[in-house]
Amino acid sequence: MIPGKLVRFLEQYANVAYAGIRDRDLVPFGHRVCGWHVGADQRTMSILVPEEFRERLVDALLHNRELAVTVEEFPSHETYQFKGQYLHHRVAQSEDSEIVERVRRRFVKSLRPLYPEAPVDVLNAFVSPPAVVIEFEVLEIFLQTPGPGAGTRLVPPIES
Amino acid sequence: MVTCSADGKPNTTVISQVYYVDETHVALSFQFFSKTIRNVRENPRAFVCVFDIAGQAHWALQLQFERSETTGPVFDAMDMQIEAIASMTGMSGIFKLRAADIYRVLSVERVQHPPWT
Numbered sequence: 001m002i003p004g005k006l007v008r009f010l011e012q013y014a015n016v017a018y019a020g021i022r023d024r025d026l027v028p029f030g031h032r033v034c035g036w037h038v039g040a041d042q043r044t045m046s047i048l049v050p051e052e053f054r055e056r057l058v059d060a061l062l063h064n065r066e067l068a069v070t071v072e073e074f075p076s077h078e079t080y081q082f083k084g085q086y087l088h089h090r091v092a093q094s095e096d097s098e099i100v101e102r103v104r105r106r107f108v109k110s111l112r113p114l115y116p117e118a119p120v121d122v123l124n125a126f127v128s129p130p131a132v133v134i135e136f137e138v139l140e141i142f143l144q145t146p147g148p149g150a151g152t153r154l155v156p157p158i159e160s
Numbered sequence: 161m162v163t164c165s166a167d168g169k170p171n172t173t174v175i176s177q178v179y180y181v182d183e184t185h186v187a188l189s190f191q192f193f194s195k196t197i198r199n200v201r202e203n204p205r206a207f208v209c210v211f212d213i214a215g216q217a218h219w220a221l222q223l224q225f226e227r228s229e230t231t232g233p234v235f236d237a238m239d240m241q242i243e244a245i246a247s248m249t250g251m252s253g254i255f256k257l258r259a260a261d262i263y264r265v266l267s268v269e270r271v272q273h274p275p276w277t
Contacts, residue, residue: 018162018172018174018209019172020162020163020164020170020171020172020207021162021170022162022164022168022170026164026166026168026203026205027164027205027207027222028162028163028164028170028171028205028206028207029162029207030161030162030172030207030208030209030220032209032218032271050274051274052271052272052273052274053271064168066168066169066170067170068162068169068170068171068172069172070172070173070174072174077174077251079174081171081172081173083169083170083171111213115213118213118214121275122213122214122216123213125216125273125274125275126211126213126216126273128273128274129274142195144173144174146176146191146251146254146255147192147254148192148254150192150194151192151194151195
């Protein structure tokens with residue numbers, strides 16, 4: 001189950017995410033994620049993926065279901081990795097675009113101090129519109145904020 | 161960066177720099193004993209995506225782990241860059257380079273963002 005603290009992080013603070021998959025030969029690939037939301041039961045999560053990354057991601061998930069998603073708040077670098085198994089996917093709808101818009105606003109706000117002269121369209125384009133929504137069952141969550149604790153499994157908790 | 165364990169579990173992580181070594185190699189920092197480090201030593205294939213904000217694109221690199229260096233010019237240059245990045249991002253004392261992991265670049269792909277409308 002995704003703890004409430006992490007649900008708040010995902011819904012209110014996180015502003016960048018990446019999804020990792022692998023093919024039948026164990027070759028890994030990465031895909032930019034433009035939005036995300038947690039299922040009502042807090043056991044599933046959906047990621048929103050732009051068109052430019054859709055085909056290879058869906059093909060791999062239909063083959064082996066293995067998915068890892070890292071979500072970060074920049075510039076604090078608070079980061080978590082969610083690992084699990086693909087459940088299903090669907091074409092993105094208008095309500096998904098609203099989720100992406102919220103992520104885009106947070107992301108552009110975080111980048112502005114680093115790129116004070118950049119046109120807003122350039123920064124906005126960094127978060128592409130969603131093409132597909134992939135729902136997966138979250139089986140493990142890891143802390144990945146840089147530091148000695150990075151890699152610690154949070155869910156399920158490590159037995160002491 | 162995405163890696164994959166020998167039993168087929170992908171792992172994603174955010175890395176602070178991709179260091180250009182030569183036309184066919186890049187170096188990635190080994191700072192902590194992480195899942196990434198374990199994965200590339202049992203399955204040497206890796207994937208890295210770097211962001212090009214000004215160019216409105218991502219660069220996707222397919223890599224193969226070759227070796228780890230703990231001394232030499234690449235290690236020294238990366239160590240200095242990591243200290244600079246740590247200082248800029250308030251992470252001084254947290255980022256510490258253990259080794260420069262050298263990867264062969266198998267392919268490079270430019271992924272263009274669609275224009276913002």
